[in-house]
Amino acid sequence: MKLRFAALATAAVMAAGPAMADLVVPNLSYRTGPYAANGNQYADGFNDYFTLLNERDGGIGGQKIQVPECETAYNTEKGVECYESTKGNGALVYNPLSTGITYQLIPKVTADGIPMYTPGYGRTSAKDGAVFPWVFNAPANYWDGASVSVKYLLDQNNGSLEGKKIALIYHNSAFGKEPIRTLQELGKKHGFTLTELPVEPPGQEQKSQWLQIRRDKPDYVLMWGWGVMNQAAIQEAANIRFPMENFIGVWWSGGEVDVLPAGAGANGYKSLTFNGVGQDYPYYEQLKQYVIDPGKASQGGPSIGSAVYSRGMYAALVIAEAIRKAQELAGTSEITPAQLRDGFEALNITEERMAELGLPNFGQPIVLSCANHGGEGQGRVQQWNAETKTWSLVSEFATPDAEVLEPLIQADAQAFAAENSITPATCN
Amino acid sequence: MIYREAGDFKTTYQADNQTFPLRLDRMGYYAILAVAFLVIPFVISDYWATSVMVPFLIYAIAALGLNILVGYAGQVSLGTGGFMAVGAYATYKLTTMFPDVSILIHVIVSGLVTALVGMLFGLPSLRIKGFYLAVATLAAQFFLIWLFNKVPWFYNYSASGQITMPERTVLGQIVTGPATPAWAKYLVCLTFAVALAWLARNLTRGTIGRKWMAIRDMDIAAEIIGVNPLTAKLTAFGVSSFLIGIAGALFFSIYLGAAEASEAFGINKSFLVLFMVIIGGLGSIFGSFAGAAFMVLLPVFLKNVLSGSLGWPTDLAAHIELMIVGALIVFFLIVEPHGLARLWRLTKEKLRLWPFPH
Numbered sequence: 201m202k203l204r205f206a207a208l209a210t211a212a213v214m215a216a217g218p219a220m221a222d223l224v225v226p227n228l229s230y231r232t233g234p235y236a237a238n239g240n241q242y243a244d245g246f247n248d249y250f251t252l253l254n255e256r257d258g259g260i261g262g263q264k265i266q267v268p269e270c271e272t273a274y275n276t277e278k279g280v281e282c283y284e285s286t287k288g289n290g291a292l293v294y295n296p297l298s299t300g301i302t303y304q305l306i307p308k309v310t311a312d313g314i315p316m317y318t319p320g321y322g323r324t325s326a327k328d329g330a331v332f333p334w335v336f337n338a339p340a341n342y343w344d345g346a347s348v349s350v351k352y353l354l355d356q357n358n359g360s361l362e363g364k365k366i367a368l369i370y371h372n373s374a375f376g377k378e379p380i381r382t383l384q385e386l387g388k389k390h391g392f393t394l395t396e397l398p399v400e401p402p403g404q405e406q407k408s409q410w411l412q413i414r415r416d417k418p419d420y421v422l423m424w425g426w427g428v429m430n431q432a433a434i435q436e437a438a439n440i441r442f443p444m445e446n447f448i449g450v451w452w453s454g455g456e457v458d459v460l461p462a463g464a465g466a467n468g469y470k471s472l473t474f475n476g477v478g479q480d481y482p483y484y485e486q487l488k489q490y491v492i493d494p495g496k497a498s499q500g501g502p503s504i505g506s507a508v509y510s511r512g513m514y515a516a517l518v519i520a521e522a523i524r525k526a527q528e529l530a531g532t533s534e535i536t537p538a539q540l541r542d543g544f545e546a547l548n549i550t551e552e553r554m555a556e557l558g559l560p561n562f563g564q565p566i567v568l569s570c571a572n573h574g575g576e577g578q579g580r581v582q583q584w585n586a587e588t589k590t591w592s593l594v595s596e597f598a599t600p601d602a603e604v605l606e607p608l609i610q611a612d613a614q615a616f617a618a619e620n621s622i623t624p625a626t627c628n
Numbered sequence: 629m630i631y632r633e634a635g636d637f638k639t640t641y642q643a644d645n646q647t648f649p650l651r652l653d654r655m656g657y658y659a660i661l662a663v664a665f666l667v668i669p670f671v672i673s674d675y676w677a678t679s680v681m682v683p684f685l686i687y688a689i690a691a692l693g694l695n696i697l698v699g700y701a702g703q704v705s706l707g708t709g710g711f712m713a714v715g716a717y718a719t720y721k722l723t724t725m726f727p728d729v730s731i732l733i734h735v736i737v738s739g740l741v742t743a744l745v746g747m748l749f750g751l752p753s754l755r756i757k758g759f760y761l762a763v764a765t766l767a768a769q770f771f772l773i774w775l776f777n778k779v780p781w782f783y784n785y786s787a788s789g790q791i792t793m794p795e796r797t798v799l800g801q802i803v804t805g806p807a808t809p810a811w812a813k814y815l816v817c818l819t820f821a822v823a824l825a826w827l828a829r830n831l832t833r834g835t836i837g838r839k840w841m842a843i844r845d846m847d848i849a850a851e852i853i854g855v856n857p858l859t860a861k862l863t864a865f866g867v868s869s870f871l872i873g874i875a876g877a878l879f880f881s882i883y884l885g886a887a888e889a890s891e892a893f894g895i896n897k898s899f900l901v902l903f904m905v906i907i908g909g910l911g912s913i914f915g916s917f918a919g920a921a922f923m924v925l926l927p928v929f930l931k932n933v934l935s936g937s938l939g940w941p942t943d944l945a946a947h948i949e950l951m952i953v954g955a956l957i958v959f960f961l962i963v964e965p966h967g968l969a970r971l972w973r974l975t976k977e978k979l980r981l982w983p984f985p986h
Contacts, residue, residue: 229942231941231942231943231946232943232946232947232950236943240943269935269941269942270935270942271931271935271942271943271945271946273946275891276884276887276891276892277683277884277892280678280679280884281678281679281928284674284675284678284679285675285679285932287674288674288675299788300790300888300891303788303790303792303886303888304884304885304886307792307805307806307885307886308806308885310806311805311806311807312806323788324787325787372777372890373789373888373890373891374788374789374790374888375788377787377788377789378787378788380787381787398777400890401890401891499941612787615786619724619792619794620792620794620795620805621794621795
């Protein structure tokens with residue numbers, strides 16, 4: 201019985217492997233569990249971009265791209281299982297869309313020599329390419345996000361946050377705790393007091409946190425939330441009539457699914473973003489012609505153009521550009537993960553290139569190097585209009601406060617290097 | 629016909645009292661051990677080690693621990709996840725404080741630390757029973773996780789609140805961290821699982837185990853015949869937490885490599901291990917292994933079949949997988965409420981009579 205089970209399982213594992221000739225970009229997605237509403241859209245955006253490349257251009261450099269999906273349910277154990285089960289198939293790069301799974305995988309990808317791309321999430325200090333040679337987190341990371349939101353608040357208050365009270369309501373996990381250190385430093389620099397309000401994952405229950413907000417009356421509330429936590433928080437904020445324009449979420453708390461359940465109450469809610477949203481880009485005409493109309497859209501395309509979908513698409517775009525660069529550098533279209541890493545380090549996505557790809561004014565230029573794996577880290581603020589059910593951009597791209605962030609990143613990367621006895625590479 | 633006790637003569641009490649009195653059972657046991665130690669390490673792949681064997685062995689240790697408490701001593705506990713977290717955080721603190729001491733010693737010391745914590749939270753069991761005790765241990769679960777999230781000393785003040793396992797070696801061989809070969813991970817877990825199963829088996833059939841069972845069956849009667857409920861209950865909590873602590877230590881150091889308290893050791897973990905014990909069979913060593921195998925292997929197997937071989941969409945496969953596992957749990961419990969261990973025992977009894985049942 202046990203032997204038969206083993207035989208069956210082996211057969212099942214064997215059958216799962218795709219053909220070796222293609223470029224393999226696994227999509228560790230989550231379409232089940234409390235984070236599915238957001239995970240679904242991201243995975244669709246990611247899949248559709250590669251489908252478009254395959255259908256329109258025959259892949260990248262003549263090589264088709266395979267995007268095998270693996271369900272993680274935002275759970276680290278399942279994420280590791282997905283990594284182990286897909287890495288044997290020639291996987292080129294991982295994008296797990298979970299800070300918890302990212303922390304698990306950083307040592308593993310480093311040992312296995314496979315790049316990991318974590319746009320807008322993951323370990324912030326991975327920006328330091330000397331210590332984290334295999335991890336890339338452009339265009340922005342959490343500390344950038346924290347700094348950009350404080351900058352935005354500074355602009356709103358004529359350059360001074362002296363004596364203001366800011367509350368941070370966060371997902372009590374590696375993801376939600378990331379910005380705390382930066383916000384504390386920024387608090388010292390700008391003189392605001394920071395109240396930390398952890399929410400136990402998954403986060404449907406946050407009555408006591410909002411009670412505290414009602415009692416303390418902070419001037420601003422920042423949120424690091426994901427999945428059902430976002431919907432619950434925005435609903436609670438509406439319930440206690442917290443002024444929505446003073447409530448700013450990180451980019452992962454800025455999707456349509458997060459604000460729609462609160463209806464008119466969510467009007468005026470703000471969130472960060474590092475990319476444009478909506479379908480007003482030439483890209484979507486191509487997508488319609490090659491992917492949507494032939495019925496090849498991922499899951500039938502229910503969320504095309506939504507904020508989270510756009511971020512999934514953006515991640516796929518950067519990976520595709522890195523593959524293109526790697527092929528150019530290696531002189532062959534069949535690249536290895538190590539060559540893709542070189543491609544990432546030589547990445548230079550200009551505004552002209554974005555326009556060529558059909559996405560003008562969508563994101564910031566991304567220039568990476570051996571030392572800088574995180575790009576400029578710019579972000580902007582979008583605001584929700586509950587009547588038209590759209591996000592509109594209310595600020596220009598702002599650059600984070602390098603004076604505060606650089607020493608923090610250095611310190612954290614050095615601590616990681618010391619803990620794991622890594623000798624930082626020399627970048628020239 | 630083949631599986632029988634006829635011709636198996638015992639001339640000493642010791643031989644009669646051994647764990648596997650039947651020769652065939654004994655041979656089967658040695659054969660499994662030989663395969664596990666001498667064959668599997670040479671053929672195991674990364675995927676099989678990380679996704680199948682290592683979690684199976686670690687959960688088997690945790691299930692063994694909980695089985696001692698629930699199955700043998702009759703004290704319901706929902707704090708397993710919290711106690712695993714104690715083991716994990718103890719290992720992390722110890723190995724970062726004393727990097728030169730062998731990780732195996734740290735794992736065992738973490739087990740002892742967890743035993744102390746377990747006995748502390750076992751104190752209410754002297755006053756309360758049944759559902760009320762379950763609620764008290766539930767409090768332990770939430771308190772411990774809250775503690776590991778709240779006090780930065782436990783995670784060495786890291787920015788994310790995560791604990792990460794540094795690279796450690798045993799006899800010059802790397803056993804933790806990403807560079808660990810599959811066989812090393814597997815062998816460490818296997819050694820612990822076999823040694824602890826041996827320990828649990830011998831404890832449960834000796835004086836201590838009999839005291840536990842007496843308390844389980846009727847505590848007042850046990851007290852009258854001279855079993856001290858204080859020591860019996862506290863040793864049950866201590867031994868059980870020792871095993872669970874080791875499981876937590878291995879779970880963090882060998883299996884995951886990085887963990888955060890609420891995600892890796894949440895209430896779900898407590899329920900998962902409790903389900904393993906119930907499905908495997910209360911009060912059975914074999915049942916702990918069977919339950920762990922059922923709850924670890926089945927989902928991985930179904931996932932590979934449904935979304936791998938059959939090529940179903942991953943979300944559909946994930947949902948169907950939950951439904952199948954749930955339906956099988958209900959099915960097994962209706963067919964045999966005493967778990968897989970009881971099924972196995974019945975099979976063996978039938979085999980003894982086969983092919984001539986009376």
